[in-house]
Amino acid sequence: MKKIHKILISLVLLLSVGIGTYLLIGNKVTEAKTPYKEITQKQLQEKISNNEKTIVYYYKKDCQYCKQASPLIKNSVKAFKADIYQIEVDKYDGIWEERNMVGTPTIVYYKGGYEISRLEGVKTQEMYNRWFSAMKKVN
Template identity: 25%
Template sequence: MIQNIRKNEFESLIKSSKPVLADFYAEWCSPCRMLSPVIEEIGDKYKAYFETVKVNVDENPELTERYGVSGIPALLLFKDGNEILRMSGVQTEERIISEISEKTGESFV
């Protein structure tokens, strides 16, 4: 199960040199519910390469505003405190991993 994270934990976590994939979502969001199993799979499968966390936009409006998330689901990838990738909408595992691989230079084979 992917950790649901709050503001103070999030801010310290994204400063890590290990990349962090954040799924900005809401319980009431149908596309978010469609993406959730994909994110769970990615979190389990690739945990050696990057952290995966969930950010509930209703419970964390400061984070939602700070990172300019205007539509959900939104996937943001951070490394060393910097956002290096943003994806919106429902995505396939293959597309997400391809984009992460391109941005981080990691090969997930």
């Protein structure tokens, strides 16, 4: 009986340590820093007006396609060491018309005050990599 009691106590302790570790590490993983920098519509317009080279990821929090595309885009951003800004489109009235958007996710590269290239919808990792590679060459 004492042996079963010791085994149960050991299992409870082991399970407690496992759950505690998961909660600590799990939260750190989900809080991992994103490579995207938040930017407002006004800040973006200033960058475009100042002829700054800027890549912007337009997204919606509740967009299933954005949730599929975001990790792929993030991989490309890291691989090509790209600076990228993000705008949550639901925060800004009129942004769809102002930026000629038909859906999310949308990535746009601005240079010299103009839109140079745009990628709309969910793409493959290879397509994102090709796009970021091409935008790097445009610089």
